[in-house]
Amino acid sequence: METFQVQYDRYRAAVEEALQGLFLxxxxxxxxxxxxxYSLLAGGKRVRPVMTLAFCEALGGxxxxxxxxGAALECVHTYSLIxxxxxxxxxxxxxxxxxxxxxxxxxxxxxxxxxxxxxEAFRLISHAPGLSAEQRIDAVHTLSAACGGDGxxxxxxxxxxxxxxxxxxxRDMCLRKTGGLLGAAAxxxxxxxxxxxxxRRLALSYAEHIGLAFQVRDDMLDVIADQEEFGKPxxxxxxxxxxxxxxxxxxxxxxxxVEEETALAKGSVSGFPRGGxxxxxxxxLADRRK
Numbered sequence: 001m002e003t004f005q006v007q008y009d010r011y012r013a014a015v016e017e018a019l020q021g022l023f024l025x026x027x028x029x030x031x032x033x034x035x036x037x038y039s040l041l042a043g044g045k046r047v048r049p050v051m052t053l054a055f056c057e058a059l060g061g062x063x064x065x066x067x068x069x070g071a072a073l074e075c076v077h078t079y080s081l082i083x084x085x086x087x088x089x090x091x092x093x094x095x096x097x098x099x100x101x102x103x104x105x106x107x108x109x110x111x112x113x114x115x116x117x118x119x120e121a122f123r124l125i126s127h128a129p130g131l132s133a134e135q136r137i138d139a140v141h142t143l144s145a146a147c148g149g150d151g152x153x154x155x156x157x158x159x160x161x162x163x164x165x166x167x168x169x170x171r172d173m174c175l176r177k178t179g180g181l182l183g184a185a186a187x188x189x190x191x192x193x194x195x196x197x198x199x200r201r202l203a204l205s206y207a208e209h210i211g212l213a214f215q216v217r218d219d220m221l222d223v224i225a226d227q228e229e230f231g232k233p234x235x236x237x238x239x240x241x242x243x244x245x246x247x248x249x250x251x252x253x254x255x256x257x258v259e260e261e262t263a264l265a266k267g268s269v270s271g272f273p274r275g276g277x278x279x280x281x282x283x284x285l286a287d288r289r290k
Contacts, residue, residue, distance in 0.1 A: 035113035036120075047182075055185075065131065070185075204267070
């Protein structure tokens, strides 16, 4: 039986192999593909596509059937990071321990690389092998809803237009900005496995609680993390005047909230026949240091 780390590494290796094969063609606009690959292949934990593969297996499917969906999700996540780092947004110089896309390729190319990654994600889904037309359509709907005007982008708007005034508004912003793609990660795995409506509801519940815990932990790390280990600037939220869970609850209160949300997430999938990995994943994200 695989340990948690062995299973995680298996999923991650499959995702990395799939991503390595993208955007390789020699074209006159090759610098665009170079910028796309620079950010897409910058490393990271690949939490979202790993979740997609894990949910597929937890519900009796084969992880390979979810691979194209996981790769598409990572393309969307990477596009969001490229745009978040731009001077007009968070104005960050570092991402995953190295210069951000716009620092290397310039702002114009970074915007275009993000635009292209978003579009290519849906092309990947449209050709996802081993899935029916209905599953592909369902996957397109899931991912577009998660990253669109009521999902991740809406969360980003709430983030940049002004600091949240209370915990409820901060939760809403985080559940859209961070939780949207995590919810898509879980649901895409369910779609690939052919799961029923109840399993998908429980998967989304898991992702919602994981998403909130993830963001609260991220706010904590922005205060307490080692910048070299964290891979991006520490203290940037305070410099930008953003209101975070640490401002509202303090570090101790944030720690308690992470524990509560992690427990709720685990409760959502405790009945899954092969859900052990998801339980351990929740704990590992709650304790992460970067």
